[in-house]
Amino acid sequence: MTKRFLAGMAAAAALLVVALLTAAPPITAVTKFKLQGYLTARADANTLMILDDRIELTTASKVVGKDDAGEHPFKAEELSPGMLVEAEGQWLDKHKFFAEKLTVELREDQKKIHGTAYLQEEPGDADKIAAGQPSELKLDGYWLELDANTKRSWNAAKAAQGLPAKEAGAPSGLAGYHVKYAGSPRRDGRIVAEDVELGPPAPADDYKMPHNLDVVGAKDAQTGIDVLEFRQGNKVHGRMKLLAERSVQEYVSHLGDSLIPEGAKGTRKPIEFRFFVVEDPEINAASLPDGTLLINTGLLGALENEAQLAFVLSHEMAHVLQVHYRREIEETRGSRVGLTIAGIAASAFIGNAGIFMAQVGIASAVNGHQRELENQADRLGLQNVIEHGYDPREASNFSRIIIERYGNRTTSKLWSNHDSSLIRGSFLTVQLMREYPEGHWDGTKKNTKAFEQMKDDLGPVKIL
Numbered sequence: 001m002t003k004r005f006l007a008g009m010a011a012a013a014a015l016l017v018v019a020l021l022t023a024a025p026p027i028t029a030v031t032k033f034k035l036q037g038y039l040t041a042r043a044d045a046n047t048l049m050i051l052d053d054r055i056e057l058t059t060a061s062k063v064v065g066k067d068d069a070g071e072h073p074f075k076a077e078e079l080s081p082g083m084l085v086e087a088e089g090q091w092l093d094k095h096k097f098f099a100e101k102l103t104v105e106l107r108e109d110q111k112k113i114h115g116t117a118y119l120q121e122e123p124g125d126a127d128k129i130a131a132g133q134p135s136e137l138k139l140d141g142y143w144l145e146l147d148a149n150t151k152r153s154w155n156a157a158k159a160a161q162g163l164p165a166k167e168a169g170a171p172s173g174l175a176g177y178h179v180k181y182a183g184s185p186r187r188d189g190r191i192v193a194e195d196v197e198l199g200p201p202a203p204a205d206d207y208k209m210p211h212n213l214d215v216v217g218a219k220d221a222q223t224g225i226d227v228l229e230f231r232q233g234n235k236v237h238g239r240m241k242l243l244a245e246r247s248v249q250e251y252v253s254h255l256g257d258s259l260i261p262e263g264a265k266g267t268r269k270p271i272e273f274r275f276f277v278v279e280d281p282e283i284n285a286a287s288l289p290d291g292t293l294l295i296n297t298g299l300l301g302a303l304e305n306e307a308q309l310a311f312v313l314s315h316e317m318a319h320v321l322q323v324h325y326r327r328e329i330e331e332t333r334g335s336r337v338g339l340t341i342a343g344i345a346a347s348a349f350i351g352n353a354g355i356f357m358a359q360v361g362i363a364s365a366v367n368g369h370q371r372e373l374e375n376q377a378d379r380l381g382l383q384n385v386i387e388h389g390y391d392p393r394e395a396s397n398f399s400r401i402i403i404e405r406y407g408n409r410t411t412s413k414l415w416s417n418h419d420s421s422l423i424r425g426s427f428l429t430v431q432l433m434r435e436y437p438e439g440h441w442d443g444t445k446k447n448t449k450a451f452e453q454m455k456d457d458l459g460p461v462k463i464l
């Protein structure tokens with residue numbers, strides 16, 4: 001997760017504030033809002049839901065569908081859960097929105113998906129895939145269906161060429177390997193695969209910190225408090241204060257360890273995930289390229305149950321396993337990572353994690369990756385909590401907490417309007433609705449005594 005994720009969440013509030021453009025200066029300024037998200041339910045003939053927000057339609061509401069040919073009339077009775085819509089209108093009340101115009105994004109259904117991901121888990125159908133048989137593949141947080149028409153380049157031996165031989169006892173499967181794919185989404189959310197191509201795991205260097213920094217747990221010599229040090233050789237470039245409560249640190253580490261996907265062992269150099277609770281009031285968590293996860297006390301204070309924390313940790317681990325730092329550099333910044341670390345006083349405590357990460361060249365650890373990568377981490381995070389028996393609906397319930405906390409619909413001081421969190425939270429909900437029948441999650445884990453104990457041990461914390 002990241003600040004942008006949270007920013008998005010808050011933007012649930014929606015917030016593309018659209019000032020009405022009028023030729024003459026308006027006497028009373030009318031402010032319209034736009035609300036974007038996936039329909040999660042239809043409450044009645046005139047009420048549509050996007051998570052907790054009720055979108056009210058009247059006979060005056062204009063409903064249109066938008067596709068490549070442009071906008072055309074759309075029958076309101078055909079509106080159904082799963083559709084991506086944009087509502088323009090006004091807030092009548094908290095969670096109640098009147099839509100003057102509702103636009104259904106129809107291109108969404110026709111869109112072909114081209115993706116690339118490292119396998120988070122061992123593919124159950126690997127042999128069938130190689131043999132050209134009908135099979136399925138859990139990849140990139142999707143279910144891919146392979147049939148006779150799927151073009152396959154799936155040769156495990158070829159993909160492993162040139163890789164160092166695995167040590168005895170090391171897993172010899174395909175978890176951690178790379179797959180490039182293309183396909184078309186079906187109505188039920190599954191992807192009909194047109195193309196799948198197996199490739200090698202990421203090079204070990206992709207999991208290195210920039211500037212050869214090492215992240216090391218240590219004790220401050222003067223005060224004896226636990227700190228996390230960012231070192232280059234013997235030189236300390238910055239320190240973060242760790243939460244002193246051992247039991248909280250241990251709980252988070254233990255939970256994190258239990259959630260590590262198989263793919264972590266399949267990389268060329270197994271990734272060692274480490275989990276640290278840092279004293280920071282912001283509701284955020286961050287992951288560093290080497291598998292270090294930073295979990296803020298503010299986040300722990302805001303979470304309601306273990307399933308939500310499991311989702312956040314899984315999301316962060318996906319950033320690491322999918323080498324999002326390297327991808328971000330390749331795709332958005334060329335190869336420009338600063339050559340030197342400037343302006344950080346040796347051994348000083350880091351006042352602002354975001355500024356520090358920017359200085360060492362990994363701003364996205366705290367500020368968020370580009371949208372596409374955040375979505376991938378969301379899908380894979382969701383897949384991972386499902387895999388581990390947690391209730392995945394808590395992922396979107398977590399987005400509700402953020403929306404409740406930050407979602408001020410009339411002013412938007414905190415948040416810009418990049419990504420709507422409503423889109424994100426409702427996407428997660430729709431994704432689950434499409435792929436699994438109602439009631440599928442009954443009996444999954446939501447909370448544990450250990451989580452409640454952790455909250456007690458944590459005590460009241462400052463949350464920003």
Ligand SMILES: [Zn+2]
Binds near residue numbers: 319377
């Ligand atoms: Zn993220």
